[in-house]
Every structure is written in structure tokens, then in C-alpha cells.
Amino acid sequence: MSKAFLSIEHVGVSFARGSNTAEVLRDLNLQVNEGQFVSIIGHSGCGKSTLLNVVAGLVPVTTGAVILDRVAVEEPGPERAVVFQNHSLLPWLSVYENVSLAVNKVFRGKKTRAQRHDWVMHNLALVQMTHAAQKRPSEISGGMKQRVGIARALAMEPKVLLLDEPFGALDALTRAHLQDSVMEIHAKLRNTVLMITHDVDEAVLLSDRVVMMTNGPAAGIGEVLEVGLSRPRRRIEAHSHPAYVAARHAVIGFLYARSPAARTAA
């Protein structure tokens, strides 16, 4: 069929709850090219996390398949690294150890001990966290934890980086800093990224394409929007760019039409 790098083909997911089943996703199709940054936006509870977890291999598909680099996804693995919403660092390990746990697992036998150490520090440097390498997660701020989570994921050298509302729990300023960091890293590494968000500005500013999901149950893809903004993008200039304004307008229009408020008004 398609020759896309990441291909989500006719994916349906149902959860069995006792005797009745809940259909969360139905016949969902999405193609992502290598190096693309794609955001998924939709109302809370529509099935965004479920979709991301299917790509990660954490949730099995009921129908259809996910194909990454010509291989069907069957189980979780480091080539599809996930950054979870609530950072999910192991609290009994230091920042360094959290990253090195991943590095030692993925690169054992491929890199020497010294090379693995350098690789941990390199990825901590990418997210500007070398200064806190020996700290424990409880000793650093929420934004810093999320940075370490990103470093841990990047350190696995994943084919696709999966971000589940990575900045959802952060204040606006920290959020903006992290978004800039992610844009810088993406510009440098050109990795393929699938990011869930419910923030319209975040989606438009960071993505090449914004995928809008319909409401559940049995959610699917409503519209896909190409963001016609050249890179590198700068937050301030982008906000007044006609392409940014148009994209933002389209996404908000899509979401508003499907919000509970709009439906009761109609």
C-alpha cells in the first residue's frame, strides 16, 4: 500500500469492560514521513493517548496494523520511545541513572562503557540538564523532569519519538521554553515525532501537520492540516504570520464545532 515511514492502517481499538465493549478508535488511517513533526489534537477522552499507545505497542490493535519502517508493530520497544505526560522518571534513580538505564539497555554490546557515559551526558546536554545529573527527580522542577524524560527518550535513538501531552502539566512560561527546546532538537536531529496536545498554539507552532481527531466513541481522523510555515520558526514572528493565523483559525474552528458548548447551542 503506502510507502510512508510510519503508517497507521485501518486501526480500530475496542476495550472489553466486563460483558460490554467500548469502541474507542475506528478505522483510523495516518501516514507520517521520515523527519516529519506531526501533532494530534482532539477533545479530552477522544482516544489520543490510545492511538499513541497503539503506535508505542503498549495497547494492542483490535483491527488494522501499525507499520514502522516496513515492520509491523507488535510490542513496545526502544525504537518507539515514549515521553509520558507525567514524566514517569523512576524516583529512586538519579537523573543520570534514569537516562543511563535506557542507554545501557539499548546500547549494551554496541558502545563501550565510556561511550555510553558520553552518550548519556550528550543527551542531557541536549535538554540542558547536565547540571542536575546527580539530582533525584523529587529534587527538580516539573519542567526539568519533562526535559529528562525527553533526554531519556532521545537517548534510545528512536525511529519515532512519541510525546503524550508532554507539557500539559507545566506553567505557560516553562511550556514555552520546552517548546523552543523541542523545536531546536528537532531542527538538529530531524527525528520523526508524533505529539499529542490539546494546545492549539503548540500544535501549530511545532508541527508540519496537525491531525484533528473527531470525538469518541469510535473516534477517527477529522481533518489533516498542513502548516505552511517555513523553518526555523520563531515564536514571536510566527504568531503574526498569515499562515500561522490561518492554521490556528482552522484548528480552533474544527475543535469548536465539536465542543459540547457548540452542540448544545445548535
Added chain:
Amino acid sequence: MSLPASQLTPALAVEAPQDAAVVLMPRDGRASALSHLGRMGRGLAELTLPPIVVLGLILGIWQLIDADGAGVPAPLTIWRDSHDLIVHPFFDHGGTDKGLFWHVATSLSRVGFGFSLAAVVGIGLGVLIGASKWAHRGLDPIFQVLRTVPPLAWLPISLAAFHQAQPSALFVIFITSIWPVIINTAVGVRNIPEDYTNVSRVLRLSPLEHFWKVLLPATTPYIFTGLRIGVGMSWLAIIASEMLLGGVGVGFFIWDQYNSSRISDIVVALVWVGLVGFALDRAVALLGRFVSRGTALG
């Protein structure tokens, strides 16, 4: 303790105005060291003084209302009757005629052995029924029933099985202290946040790596809750079972003194039992805090 000296001096000035010469030099290292010592001393006093005062009051009232010494002897009577036992805990005249230290040490070594065994087996079984749905369904109801059996009810069974006092006592310790360890470990395993399991799955940790690097650290606080309850219960059980089994041990010592009507000696032994039980509880709690430092959710 990293407060600059200048911030400490006002407090010192209020506390110790007679040290005028020191107060006049705000950045004197000696001043901050002195006030530091002063604060530590005060903290210690706040901690130890109230219980000592209350203890004194209790002993005083006890002495007053129990002056005739009939039944339970009064504190001064105990001091007179059991003077040798109190001041010589280390004597050893052979047989069961030993100082209290040796009785307590024997009881403690039994607890140490039986409880260590219970800890290892209990954590293992707890992980099993926490991690496996079928093990949980099969074993949990049985454990819930068995754990309510009083420790001493196991003694006849274990005597029938082992025929000897020593292994029977150990078995009673084991069977008494294992339940809280199993149950708390299982709860801990079932409560491991899904995020941690997901990290382990994405990294494709092997079952052994998952056990050592995720499951055990995530469960440590629960395990230590179980161990702490268990060690307390095992101390209760050893005293009771020694009373029935005889030989050296603080439980039998109490029973033996009762049979020779030396109530004063029993009171002294009770103080030992209480202090050792308290120390055991604190030791496990401290070890738990040390081992699971940083495990608190960040």
C-alpha cells in the same frame, strides 16, 4: 545549617545575653557554633525531658498508692528485691541461671532467624500473588484466613511436626510474622504505577531486570511496612512461645520467676522486653527509611 552567621547572632543575643563579648562580633565563627550547639541541646532536651518527667510522676504515684507492696511490688521494693538482676545483666552461672542480657540475646537470636526466613519467603510469595492474577485468586483467600490464626495456636501443631522446642519456636516466629510481609508486598506490587511498568516495557527489560530495577524499588516502602508490623508480632510471639517451651530466653525467664513468686524480677524483665521491642521497631523503620530514600513520588 548553611545559614550565614549574621542571621544566627540575633537569636543568640536573645538566648544568651550574658555572652556579650561574643554577641558584639557578629561574624565570629565561635558564635554560630555555640548557638548551633545550643539549639541541638535544646532539641535533645525537648525530646527526652517530657518522657523522663512523666515516667518520674508515674513511678512516684505508683510508689505512693502501692506503699505496702502487697501483690505487685512498688518501685523501691523492686529496686531492693531485684538489685542484682538490674545491675548485673551479664552474669552466667550455667543452665538457665543467667543475666537478663543472655535471656534477651537468646530470644533475639530466635527472632532474628525466624524473622529473616519470614522476610525472604514473605517477599517472594508477596511478589508472586501481587504479580500473578491466578496466584492471587488461589492463594489470597487462604492467606487471609491463615493470618488470623493466633500465634500460640500454631505451637501445638509445630511441636507435633518438629518434636523439639527450638525449631518449634522458630516456626511460630516464622508463621506469625510472614503474613503482614506477604500481604503488604502484594499490595505494593499491585500498586506499582503503570507508568513505571510502561517504561520497563518500552525498554524491553527482561523479567529479572524488571524485578531488580523497577518492581523491588517501587515496592520497598510497602515491604518495609510489612516487615515493621511483622517484627513487632514476632517479638510478641517469641515471648509467649518461650513461656511454654522452657530453657533459656526472656519468655521462659518470666514464667520461671512467676512460678517462684519473684514478681519484682518479672517487672525488670518486662522493662527489657519493652525496650527491646521498641528498639526492633525503630531499627526496621530506620532501615526502611534508609533503603527507600528517594522512593517517595517526585
